[in-house]
Amino acid sequence: MKRPIVLLTDFGEGSIFVGEMKGSILKINPEATIVDLTNRIRPHDISQAAFLLKYSFRYFPENSIFLCVVDPEVGSKRRPIAIRTKNYFFVGPDNGLMYPAASEDGIICAVLLENRKYFLERVSSTFHGRDVFAPVAAHISKGVAIEDFGPKVNSIKELSIEEPKLDSEGYLVLKVMYVDDFGNVITNLNEKYFTELISREGFIESPTILLEAGSNVHKVKLVKCYSEVEENSPLALFDSFGLLEISVNKGNASKYFSLKEGDSIRVKFQNL
Amino acid sequence: MKRPIVLLTDFGEGSIFVGEMKGSILKINPEATIVDLTNRIRPHDISQAAFLLKYSFRYFPENSIFLCVVDPEVGSKRRPIAIRTKNYFFVGPDNGLMYPAASEDGIICAVLLENRKYFLERVSSTFHGRDVFAPVAAHISKGVAIEDFGPKVNSIKELSIEEPKLDSEGYLVLKVMYVDDFGNVITNLNEKYFTELISREGFIESPTILLEAGSNVHKVKLVKCYSEVEENSPLALFDSFGLLEISVNKGNASKYFSLKEGDSIRVKFQNL
């Protein structure tokens, strides 16, 4: 059974470091299938990587190996680990990045990467992506059992994706988790949370959203697809991540609402 | 016979959405060969994608599957289709993008993508690239006949690449179709059109070009390769697309002439 290796890093798309990691993999497994999830994680932003991995890992085939390198503590005492979950493998630093996805899939075991025979011969102190994690992923893709890399660890570092909060004025406080290349603004409000909310609070299925971004308040329609509103008009929908996304039909919502990753917005739902 | 899958999207290079589409493909065909034509189409710019596909599809092997996702109307009533041409397959929304390339190669048949057993189980309303088109392309790469995806359609949406026009002052009005990463300015004047023009109008083979960009008029030599003129000097040539390209040797023509995609320029050929 083929085990593709999926890269998730903050090295920058098309970075030579991504190229070197692929070299490292092919040196060990010339038949490896390598695919980039994305290498455009914001530098050092473990939370963004954790968020994107949690919402995309399930689109990859069973037995995929997620090679996750957002690793600002590289070379220090943070632990290099590999995780076996119900359907996947995860390899990277134990800094929380892999936790939301791995725990959602169901962690079977995690090991400390200690067996140096699976690393490059010379391990730098600044690039374990190339020297430790890529070689380990390549060995897993060839069928090496994760127990062979080192001793089991009892627990791994946890990290939780920020959840929406209800404030005293009845607004939901959301966080901008990701802005895509179209300028779509992706929040942390998932459809399940929303469905429970509308049934509990008695909203209709497609309420209007009162959206407060910065000092401005906007009325935005909750729709099913972008082209339901006029061109250059704002809208909201539950997107392909299953998350509330603020968008502008054929436009750029990030610019329209002056919103960027990490910003907070407040929303309230209305029946009219 | 191997059928590589070639991606052409406006998701942005290295976008996580491109990564997810590749996951979708590998889930269905772990042996698929996947290659990016480019994912840097301007957001929503169907015409640019159609232009670039028309001028590059022939460099790919027979039976390649072009997975074309510039899809601003995703989730609405625009039709998802697959096309079989003489040498290739094309999969994407029926919005004109695939028409110039497919019709040039010779359309054999086109089908509506209707058979849900070839889609992801859960189809979002905003990302048919991942949920419909990538799975269909993956199934084609495994040998599924396109008739299996749904009923034949009698016609597909046409789109024509803008042609040069001759204006009343004897100038050819050209459109800037693409600016590459060097700043080379690629127009819609193809070599065949030019060859007919020079034989009809009695120009020598390497005339001087009078080029009007904005309010400035420039004299530019028509040459065969960039280094025929001095460094930082402007030039024009018929490039690897077979199109008239305005360039600056080791410089940036887009900046030099203040030209960007979509701009019009006027040119006139002179024997001196």
Added chain:
Amino acid sequence: MKRPIVLLTDFGEGSIFVGEMKGSILKINPEATIVDLTNRIRPHDISQAAFLLKYSFRYFPENSIFLCVVDPEVGSKRRPIAIRTKNYFFVGPDNGLMYPAASEDGIICAVLLENRKYFLERVSSTFHGRDVFAPVAAHISKGVAIEDFGPKVNSIKELSIEEPKLDSEGYLVLKVMYVDDFGNVITNLNEKYFTELISREGFIESPTILLEAGSNVHKVKLVKCYSEVEENSPLALFDSFGLLEISVNKGNASKYFSLKEGDSIRVKFQNL
């Protein structure tokens, strides 16, 4: 034995020209393994490409074929060549780019690419990457011997990577060779040179570095990994290239020190 093809170009990441080159390769060898080292070389910057190739080729498997296309003289009289070294192949224009890596690995022979049966049928004058070099690399990946491409050449163009210089005030003058996506500033001082210097000059192993960038002088600690200093504090270390790198922990050294590729900096080592 599998021979992966490794791309190194200045076409821009995700450029359609990179896509076309991959099409050209797959047309000849549908089973080729293709991997991007990087396509983000500064336009026309042969030296930067030569530098990055020299410091990364060894991370790729034996028999890798480096397809190196930074080729401002394309279509002129510069020679297209292929090189066989002790462990690798190199294909590209004879402009010095491949020399530092190839000579370090040990050149066995070099040939002029002359046999047109290995090129695309129609060779443009502006894109030998697609029409000459990619097809030749594809044929090498299928096992064609490099002698089949054309006659041996007695010598190839040499290019040397700039070395640090000691100035009259006892400072080492270094060049900024590369700034990565984190803003790390990578210089041309390699660890071996430094080790000889400290033993000769009697420095301790982790001296302080007096760093002169522009008109400012900074004191920077030489450490082993980024997180040894406080967040947003500057540091220096020998990085994964084995080169002196100026960095800021979780920050951007290029901005912090106002340094960009091509700049000179002066450094002096002190025991305190």
